Amino acid sequence: MENQWELDRQNDRIVAYLPSMEKGELMEIFTRFKTESLGKLIIFSLERDSKGLSELGFQFEAEMSGFFQGKKACIFSYYGNERRSASKTASENKEVMALVQMDSKDLSNLIITNFSVELVGDTEWNDLAELFEIVFPVYPTDIYDPNYLRKAGEQNYTFIVAKNEAGKIIGAASAMESGYGSAEITDCAVHPDYRGNQVLYGIILALEKELIKKGIYHAYSITRAKSVGMNLTVKRLGYVYEGTLTNNCVISTGFEDMNVWTKKLEKEPKKEPKL
Known part of the structure; x- marks a missing residue:
């Protein structure tokens, strides 16, 4: 399974699908996120990478059963500012x-x-x-x-x-x-x-x-x-x-x-x- 990620300006975010978590690519994505001063970075990962993302300051938000060829995706988010991270509802x-x-x-x-x-x-x-x-x-x-x-x-x-x-x-x-x-x-x-x-x-x-x-x-x-x-x-x-x-x-x-x-x-x- 290949990794994919995209800059979504309309929704002030980056969405990344990373079934193969590689430190270099993750840092590249994070650097782009910071450079663009975006509000949210969302990563879909396999369960095995959950601990590493948590240690980097990402928040676990949801699961998606079967997403990666039948394997569960764990959805983690990193917020660029406090306003984006706070639910209004x-x-x-x-x-x-x-x-x-x-x-x-x-x-x-x-x-x-x-x-x-x-x-x-x-x-x-x-x-x-x-x-x-x-x-x-x-x-x-x-x-x-x-x-x-x-x-x-x-x-x-x-x-x-x-x-x-x-x-x-x-x-x-x-x-x-x-x-x-x-x-x-x-x-x-x-x-x-x-x-x-x-x-x-x-x-x-x-x-x-x-x-x-x-x-x-x-x-x-x-x-x-x-x-x-x-x-x-x-x-x-x-x-x-x-x-x-x-x-x-x-x-x-x-x-x-x-x-x-x-x-x-x-x-x-x-x-x-x-x-």
């Missing part, structure tokens, strides 16, 4: 998780009947961008740009859309392949007129099937910590909570805490032929 986050964990609904076998769910079509990128503009006032990637969406779909993203009877896109989400045999369920959006109709459940279940077709069996979702709806959605679909990332990225009102949820995807058992 810690008490609200706890209240949301208390509500979510009390919920016992299981919708992982939901059957959709009142709308269609399918891969986005080649001529639908503009419509998809319009939906994202309606749903998200601010977002950490350029999802309002149809060309950006098209290029993402040609690379490591799979987009699924839900449509009403008239064929209008009413919801969408994507699965972004990590490059390590796992994928993030992201870009989840439902038009305000269609919320409360289990649209997102159907979309995510369809995305999971697409991932299994590609041989990807570990999915994860990074949800707004203060969003009851999104956290409930992934929990009801069988995702497991594994930690919270403080002031992780810019969404809606600015930097927000994000919850990590993971799920191991299972192939549907083959049906035995009737004799």
